[in-house]
Amino acid sequence: MSEHTHSEARHITGYKTYFIVWVLLMILTATTVYVSYLDFGTLNIVIAMVVASIKAVAVALFFMHLKFEDSITWLFALFPLVLLFLLIGMTILDTFTRFFPIAG
Amino acid sequence: MEESHGHIHHMDPEVEYSSSKLGMWLFLGTEIMLFGGLFAAYAIFRAKYPEMFLESHQELNREMGAINTCILIFSSLTMAIAVTAIQKGKRKMAGLFILVTIICGLGFGVVKYFEYSAKFAHHIYPDTNIFFSLYFMMTGLHMIHVFIGLVVLGVIMVLTFKGKFNEKYSTPVEMGGLYWHLVDLIWIYLFPLLYLVG
Amino acid sequence: MANHTIATNVYVSFLDKKGFLSWFLTTDHKRIGILYLISISLFFLIAGTIALLMRFELLTPASDFVSPHTYNVLFTLHGSLMVFFFIVPGLAASFGNFLIPLMIGAPDVSFPKLNLASYWIYLLGTIIMLFALLQPADTGWTFYTPYSANTDADVILITLGVFVLGFSSILTGLNFIVTIHKMRAPGMTWHRLPLFIWASYATAILQLLATPVVGITLLLLIAERSLGVGFFDPAKGGDPVLFQNFFWFYSHPAVYIMIIPAMGVISEIIPVFSRKPIFGYKAIAYSSLGIAFISFLVWAHHMFTSGISEVAATIFSFLTFLVAIPTAIKVFNWIATLYKGSIELHSAMLYALGFIFLFTIGGLTGVFLGALAADIHLHDTYFIVAHMHYVMIGGTVMGFFGALHFWYPKWFGKMFNESVAKLAWFLIFVGFNVTFFPQFFLGVQGMPRRYATYPEEFQSLMSLSTYGSWILGLGILIMTVNLLKGLFSGEKAPQNPYGSLSLEWQVPSPPPLENFEEIPHVTDWSYGYGKKKEVDA
Numbered sequence: 001m002s003e004h005t006h007s008e009a010r011h012i013t014g015y016k017t018y019f020i021v022w023v024l025l026m027i028l029t030a031t032t033v034y035v036s037y038l039d040f041g042t043l044n045i046v047i048a049m050v051v052a053s054i055k056a057v058a059v060a061l062f063f064m065h066l067k068f069e070d071s072i073t074w075l076f077a078l079f080p081l082v083l084l085f086l087l088i089g090m091t092i093l094d095t096f097t098r099f100f101p102i103a104g
Numbered sequence: 105m106e107e108s109h110g111h112i113h114h115m116d117p118e119v120e121y122s123s124s125k126l127g128m129w130l131f132l133g134t135e136i137m138l139f140g141g142l143f144a145a146y147a148i149f150r151a152k153y154p155e156m157f158l159e160s161h162q163e164l165n166r167e168m169g170a171i172n173t174c175i176l177i178f179s180s181l182t183m184a185i186a187v188t189a190i191q192k193g194k195r196k197m198a199g200l201f202i203l204v205t206i207i208c209g210l211g212f213g214v215v216k217y218f219e220y221s222a223k224f225a226h227h228i229y230p231d232t233n234i235f236f237s238l239y240f241m242m243t244g245l246h247m248i249h250v251f252i253g254l255v256v257l258g259v260i261m262v263l264t265f266k267g268k269f270n271e272k273y274s275t276p277v278e279m280g281g282l283y284w285h286l287v288d289l290i291w292i293y294l295f296p297l298l299y300l301v302g
Numbered sequence: 303m304a305n306h307t308i309a310t311n312v313y314v315s316f317l318d319k320k321g322f323l324s325w326f327l328t329t330d331h332k333r334i335g336i337l338y339l340i341s342i343s344l345f346f347l348i349a350g351t352i353a354l355l356m357r358f359e360l361l362t363p364a365s366d367f368v369s370p371h372t373y374n375v376l377f378t379l380h381g382s383l384m385v386f387f388f389i390v391p392g393l394a395a396s397f398g399n400f401l402i403p404l405m406i407g408a409p410d411v412s413f414p415k416l417n418l419a420s421y422w423i424y425l426l427g428t429i430i431m432l433f434a435l436l437q438p439a440d441t442g443w444t445f446y447t448p449y450s451a452n453t454d455a456d457v458i459l460i461t462l463g464v465f466v467l468g469f470s471s472i473l474t475g476l477n478f479i480v481t482i483h484k485m486r487a488p489g490m491t492w493h494r495l496p497l498f499i500w501a502s503y504a505t506a507i508l509q510l511l512a513t514p515v516v517g518i519t520l521l522l523l524i525a526e527r528s529l530g531v532g533f534f535d536p537a538k539g540g541d542p543v544l545f546q547n548f549f550w551f552y553s554h555p556a557v558y559i560m561i562i563p564a565m566g567v568i569s570e571i572i573p574v575f576s577r578k579p580i581f582g583y584k585a586i587a588y589s590s591l592g593i594a595f596i597s598f599l600v601w602a603h604h605m606f607t608s609g610i611s612e613v614a615a616t617i618f619s620f621l622t623f624l625v626a627i628p629t630a631i632k633v634f635n636w637i638a639t640l641y642k643g644s645i646e647l648h649s650a651m652l653y654a655l656g657f658i659f660l661f662t663i664g665g666l667t668g669v670f671l672g673a674l675a676a677d678i679h680l681h682d683t684y685f686i687v688a689h690m691h692y693v694m695i696g697g698t699v700m701g702f703f704g705a706l707h708f709w710y711p712k713w714f715g716k717m718f719n720e721s722v723a724k725l726a727w728f729l730i731f732v733g734f735n736v737t738f739f740p741q742f743f744l745g746v747q748g749m750p751r752r753y754a755t756y757p758e759e760f761q762s763l764m765s766l767s768t769y770g771s772w773i774l775g776l777g778i779l780i781m782t783v784n785l786l787k788g789l790f791s792g793e794k795a796p797q798n799p800y801g802s803l804s805l806e807w808q809v810p811s812p813p814p815l816e817n818f819e820e821i822p823h824v825t826d827w828s829y830g831y832g833k834k835k836e837v838d839a
Contacts, residue, residue, distance in 0.1 A: 241531060
């Protein structure tokens, strides 16, 4: 009985899913390397970050099983990102609106 | 007598499992914040010195970086497979796939070693300029995480082969896996930021 | 409750087992709490003594007792020890450890071994720190670049010590969050949790997610000194203010790591000695989370005179005012709880009332400092010193002493001398105000902080402040002796001397090894004073 609920509470991801995710990750890696040889100006970093984020989401959702976690786990997985953007955003705001920029 | 048994054994395994998992995710959050300072520094200095970043990043070996990315992503795949294997009770398969993961991790370290040596040979050090400060600090901190991951996975692999884990109790393997995926996750950002768009 | 009284005769208390190893290798949260309590109290007394030395130097305008350099070393030590070794682990690690499992009806924290590891890491940090004392730094506890990157003093060791301590803090926070999520007794819903638990939860989030940022900041400082990395060095294209941005991203939330647990303590003490249900339970509970979140948004108010941009300063100033809202919500609700209550002035209650009075002064002067124009004048003056100590001593330390007196019977199973405790409180309260209230005036008149000498015109207020520090020191000494004496010769404490409804008082004093004979089923919150005679435990 307990064994039954045990395996039910736990989602086991199939090998096939992993393999598909891996293929996706490899395609995205190839894409991002390929794009880096082209010159899109500032778009380059945008593309690179979007691709990296898709990869990161794929790793988190499937390899790390976040897709099957409860809302608390989601909360604690996402909240640090909010803080990270806050740290980066506010520090950038300060650095680039100064009357006497330190350098640059 | 009572206490030598500890409280842990009285704990419902289901609660223990979900506690460990939540604890691990919390820990991963702290890792994101730890690297966060470096990402923030990267964002600021890249915006400040775009030319320096453009010039300096061309010194990095894009192919080696790409190879390492593939190695690390592959190791993530093998680790994920190991987790599923142990959840299905296949100990030997799980142990073997952890071993493959470890070999990949070592391979990553070897490639990184050659990269660092090449940089030093060209007299590029952490104090060369801000870009290389970032490069060495970011990849260095990541490398420390790889090493810690290898040690952790090494222990878990031995325990797996010894038969300590099975379909009912696979928590350490899963936690080790989560940690290893995070190492991969951070590299997924470091690679384009340093090697590709510098 | 009757069956618990019978059980007192046969149970094994967590204090029963003797021997060094039984303490050093313990995974019992109550014992680990005691280990932290001893450590932080020791550092508090050491750092407090250093403060007395500093005040003694400041008795006269000239630098006649210690040299200016020694004075710089002293304030660095005082600040670093107080902040990183006493007040940040402080209430959260000592009382948090002791109370969280007891209050939520659990046998222990989720990860008892990790809990012990946290303490060991704390010890390791202190050992590194003690080595750092051999060649003491003179940077102040904030380690600001560029000075910290260039001074001859050994900054690496002291920052490494702080870095290690950070790990301890992170792991403790992690443990507590998981414990509060996963270990609550049946029926202990979120809205029945004691408010100390809500406070500890909010604190734990800050410990968990803010601490890594100071970790990387100090690592970068170490790299700056050892590898020549130049993130904070203008000569290499870096930016010293970036260090401050990173440092305060942690250190401002750290201020709330210090104060939120004390707020939780006050929320526990006041309803018990007012014999009234806590007023505005949910408001107090969620305001803890509110404070924790807003604390991430205000860090640059420490840097208004550091050359940050005016746009950023304006935004941060506005956000700083927002902190006053959840904080005031708490103060109003505590006062509303007191209103028409049947108030008993137990020593713990006196500390709680002292907290409300002093913290309000500390908090409101904080709002002055958050205002841009006022801050330009007041920054780095004694006004800051006074504000900070009204919050830290008037707030956290009052809460800490209150907690010590409140849970002392439960934790140690002994009673202390209540009259002496009241006398000590009086001396501490008076001594504190005599020490720090004059500093507000000194600050407004322009006396800068961190100097061993000062112009003669400030002598009367400066001397007054020093006299006050002697009264404060005497009060703390009497309190310490009184509490220590109680351990050895105090009367045996009853299970529930105050008639509290909270779960920790429904087990014998000191609590049994595994806390609860049976995991309790909770059917109500713990603040139903004056309405229900007993709680179902």
